[in-house]
Each structure stands twice: as C-alpha cells, then as structure tokens.
Amino acid sequence: MTAVSYAYAVARALDDTEIAGLTGVDGTAVRLVRHADLVVVVSSVPLADLDESRLERLDELAAVARAHHAVVHAVAAVSVALPFRLATAYQGDDGVLEVLRREHGRFRAALDRVAGRVEMGVKVYADQHATLVPAAPEGTGATPGKDYLRRRREARRSAEDAWQAAAAAARRVDTALGALAADRRHHRPQSSRLSGVSGDNVLNAAYLVDAGRVAEFTALAAGLGGAGTRVEVTGPWAAYSFALVGRSG
Amino acid sequence: VTEPGRWQSATPSARLARHGDAMLANGGLANGGLANGGPANAGSANLADVLERVLDKGVVIAGDIKINLLDVELLTIKLRLLVASVDKAKEMGIDWWEHDPTLSSRAALDAPQSEPTSEPTDGAGPAEVRR
Numbered sequence: 305m306t307a308v309s310y311a312y313a314v315a316r317a318l319d320d321t322e323i324a325g326l327t328g329v330d331g332t333a334v335r336l337v338r339h340a341d342l343v344v345v346v347s348s349v350p351l352a353d354l355d356e357s358r359l360e361r362l363d364e365l366a367a368v369a370r371a372h373h374a375v376v377h378a379v380a381a382v383s384v385a386l387p388f389r390l391a392t393a394y395q396g397d398d399g400v401l402e403v404l405r406r407e408h409g410r411f412r413a414a415l416d417r418v419a420g421r422v423e424m425g426v427k428v429y430a431d432q433h434a435t436l437v438p439a440a441p442e443g444t445g446a447t448p449g450k451d452y453l454r455r456r457r458e459a460r461r462s463a464e465d466a467w468q469a470a471a472a473a474a475r476r477v478d479t480a481l482g483a484l485a486a487d488r489r490h491h492r493p494q495s496s497r498l499s500g501v502s503g504d505n506v507l508n509a510a511y512l513v514d515a516g517r518v519a520e521f522t523a524l525a526a527g528l529g530g531a532g533t534r535v536e537v538t539g540p541w542a543a544y545s546f547a548l549v550g551r552s553g
Numbered sequence: 554v555t556e557p558g559r560w561q562s563a564t565p566s567a568r569l570a571r572h573g574d575a576m577l578a579n580g581g582l583a584n585g586g587l588a589n590g591g592p593a594n595a596g597s598a599n600l601a602d603v604l605e606r607v608l609d610k611g612v613v614i615a616g617d618i619k620i621n622l623l624d625v626e627l628l629t630i631k632l633r634l635l636v637a638s639v640d641k642a643k644e645m646g647i648d649w650w651e652h653d654p655t656l657s658s659r660a661a662l663d664a665p666q667s668e669p670t671s672e673p674t675d676g677a678g679p680a681e682v683r684r
Contacts, residue, residue: 366604545606547612
C-alpha cells in the first residue's frame with residue numbers, strides 16, 4: 305500500500321531517543337528527517353488513511369487532528385517546534401528533505417522567535433442569558449401587549465449593555481495580557497455550535513508567552529473577568545498561531 | 554446559568570496526555586518548551602481549539618501550492634478544499650475558508666493587513682488551487 309511521509313512539525317535537532325515510542329496518525333511510528341541543525345518529524349501514513357471520505361467525517365477528522373496535535377505537543381515539550389498544518393504530506397522523505405533544505409533559513413528564524421515561549425489561548429465570552437426576553441411577571445396588569453413590548457425593549461437594552469461590557473472586557477483583557485506577551489494574534493471568534501461553550505465569544509486570541517511567565521499570565525487572566533463576561537485560558541500550546549514562515553519563491 | 558465573572562480554565566493541572574507523559578519520562582525537559590510551561594493539553598484540549606489550530610494555523614509552505622502541486626502538500630490542499638465543501642463543517646461554524654485568501658478570491662481582496670499570515674495574499678485564488 306502506498307504510504308506518504310506525513311509531516312507534523314519542524315524542530316531544532318533532537319535525538320531519536322527523544323521520540324522513541326511516539327506514534328502519530330493511526331498509530332504510525334514517528335521518525336526524523338534531518339538537515340543541518342533542524343529536523344522534520346514525520347511518519348509513514350498509508351495514503352488510504354487520509355482518504356477524503358474518511359476526513360469528511362468529523363469523528364475521523366477529530367482522530368487525525370488529535371493524533372497530529374499529540375505529536376506536535378510532544379515534540380514541543382522536548383525541543384523548539386513549529387507545527388505543520390494538518391495533512392501536510394509528501395510522497396517520500398526526499399520531498400520532506402527538499403523542503404527542509406530550501407526553507408531552512410526561514411524555519412530557523414521562525415523557530416528562534418518561538419524558542420523558550422509557548423502559545424496561550426485566551427477567549428472572552430459574554431453571557432447569553434442576558435439577551436433573553438424575561439418572562440412575564442406574575443399577575444401582570446391590564447396591558448399585556450404594552451408589557452411585552454416594554455420587556456422586549458429592556459431585554460434589547462440589557463443585551464446591548466452586555467455586549468458593550470463584553471467588548472470593553474475584551475479590550476481590557478487584550479491590553480493587559482498583550483503587555484505580558486512577546487506577540488499576539490487575534491483569531492475569529494469560535495462558534496458555540498462547535499465549541500459547545502455557552503456565551504458569545506467576543507475575543508479569541510493567542511499570546512506568545514515566555515515559558516517562565518505562564519503562571520503569571522494565567523493568574524493575571526484569572527482576575528480580568530467582569531460582570532457578565534468570562535475569561536477562558538487554554539494552553540500552553542505549541543506555537544501554532546506563530547508558525548509564520550515567510551512566503552517562499 | 555453562568556456566574557458573572559467566573560473564570561474557567563480549560564486545562565486543569567496534571568492532565569498530561571500519554572504522549573506527553575512518555576516524552577517527559579524520557580527526560581526531555583530541556584529547551585524551555587512546553588515542558589516548562591505548566592499543564593499540558595495534548596489529550597484534554599477542546600476539539601474546537603484543536604481543529605482551529607491544526608486546520609487553520611501552522612506552517613504552510615505557500616510557494617509549493619503553485620510550484621509543486623503534483624507532489625508537494627497535495628493532501629493539505631485537498632483537505633482544505635474538502636473542508637470548505639463540507640456543509641456540516643459550516644453548520645458547525647468552521648467557515649474560515651471564506652476569509653482565506655488561498656481559498657476565496659473575495660477574502661483575497663479584503664484580507665486584513667493587520668493579521669499576519671503565512672498565506673500568500675496574491676495570485677493564489679481558487680483558480681490556482683484547482684489547477
């Protein structure tokens with residue numbers, strides 16, 4: 305069966321012993337493709353395993369995504385690493401080596417930027433319950449229609465207030481945490497349908513933080529919530545959001 | 554009902570994935586990587602956070618898309634077009650291709666300059682990707 309060289313991450317040189325036993329997509333053994341002081345972490349994945357019909361299914365996509373992420377995470381724990389995007393695969397290690405040779409300078413510069421640092425994810429949510437139309441109080445008077453409209457107005461006003469508060473909280477969080485970070489990226493807010501998290505995601509940001517300041521960062525974030533808003537911190541992550549490699553060619 | 558101002562951490566400490574454990578047990582604590590950063594999250598991370606990162610972030614060898622489509626990064630491109638075509642993904646809020654210059658000519662035109670990206674911002678619209 306045809307197998308491709310599936311690339312997980314490019315990293316500063318590490319020993320084979322440091323990835324011993326590490327497995328990637330579908331349990332395939334991970335190995336290193338080396339050039340100079342850098343390596344690309346790869347495994348041989350049967351081409352059929354990356355079939356489109358498989359990856360169309362969210363559970364299968366999730367399995368591949370988690371396997372990819374697990375390797376990236378493990379490599380970042382022992383070296384300085386930049387993740388490749390999911391399903392970056394080459395027909396053989398020669399193709400991997402060619403890219404590593406050609407992009408060596410850019411890879412090294414990007415690795416230097418993230419060395420000793422981790423990515424922290426921060427999301428700010430505005431509570432959604434503030435936007436619901438409140439139930440009619442018991443024993444309302446003789447003008448139910450007017451009461452309803454009044455409640456609608458009040459609900460709309462409180463929703464706007466909640467949104468304003470959340471936007472202010474997002475700015476406050478981003479300013480405070482950004483000051484502690486070496487770099488930051490703002491991502492599109494996540495849909496609650498995918499994340500399963502309640503509330504409107506009003507800030508979805510990633511911060512590149514010195515590894516030694518993660519506790520400080522997390523503690524600072526913990527104090528930044530406000531009425532009607534929630535701050536969620538994830539990580540440390542490998543520097544996914546800072547894997548900027550300049551355009552080649 | 555969520556308490557106002559309540560802070561939630563998605564990564565309680567001591568949640569190391571099996572892989573991470575193995576790596577740490579192998580003695581690889583050097584280099585100031587994630588090992589020094591506190592709780593790891595390889596196994597416990599929210600799927601939305603993982604998908605966002607592995608599908609939408611990370612190194613893309615942009616030049617290869619046009620130069621070596623036949624044998625380099627073919628799967629990445631296929632996958633991204635694939636994801637773009639999945640109605641279910643859109644239903645779930647995965648819609649970044651609409652903002653992705655490599656996948657949408659509209660996004661290429663109004664791509665925000667403030668957000669650095671490893672994507673090419675010109676000449677790599679859907680036509681090139683299909684080629």
